[in-house]
Amino acid sequence: MTDLDTFITGLPKAELHLHIEGSLEPELMFALAKRNAVTIPYASIEDIRAAYAFGNLQDFLDIYYAGADVLRTARDFHDLAAAYFDRAAADGVLHAEIMFDPQTHTARGVAFETVIEGLLSGMAEAEAKHGITSSLIMSFLRHLSEDDAFATLAEAGPWLDRIAAVGLDSSEVGHPPEKFARVFAAAAAKGLKLVAHAGEEGPPAYVWEALDVLHVDRIDHGNRALEDEALVARLVAEGMTLTVCPLSNLKLCVVPEIAAHPIDRMLALGLKATINSDDPAYFGGYVGDNYRAIAGGKGLDRAALATLARNSFTGSFLPAETIAAHLARIDAFVAAQ
């Protein structure tokens, strides 16, 4: 390990953009296929990895939804979450706000309760084992209807006190935020925070809509906001957090190479960018790998990396005093270097 690797690993950080289904490693996919007698279209773990070459978001989503079919029981969801938190803990993650896609599972006949109880037990185990705190973001699939999202919000009723926020993910282009205006308003009325993927592949107009129509508390990705100066000014003025995912952007061809990633420009413009892994099992790395990729590919120095880590806590849904304690931890870590 280089000094910079050690710095990145030790830097206290939060992860704010992680799809738990996207942390399903090929080894676990294989093991769960066997445990549940589910047929998958791969002969080996190498075969699975070889399939992970994507030209765009939809190429990835097709493979990602198919892979999730091996998740059947609460134990499966527990094991999935436990494996993610083991990796996150090794990367210096102290807090994670993890997304899950209930519709991916309920559409296959897996009960909402099975999914959430499994995840919650994995989260509780991780807090006891690693001291990592976490919360859940229930994401609606935007290629489905608003009615479907309303049905999912209703199903979540008994667990609303265990869900921090709702989110919006899946195929972006052609499914603008506006499509979900009413269900987001209903979620806000129930006291939930709001996040939405916007500006990953979709135009700046979708980021404006996420702000003005959905009234989100955070933007997931937001890369294409940089095409619109007035939008950047608005995001900066509001101190809006962007949950940026460099290796995801590379694997989904949002950027041609890490050297072309706009993370440095985002910071220079005063945007509250954070670093996240999105779907680490599919995109070649967990949050530490994402920090290392931009540190190497963009030459970001330790001060910039510490800013990104600070942003991850200030952009979290933790109580203000907990955020302050985490920021003090970062200051102490940086001072000790």
Ligand SMILES: Nc1ncnc2[nH]cnc12
């Ligand atoms: N990067 C991403 N964009 C949209 N939907 C997703 N679901 C999982 N990962 C996603």
Ligand SMILES: [Zn+2]
């Ligand atoms: Zn995502």
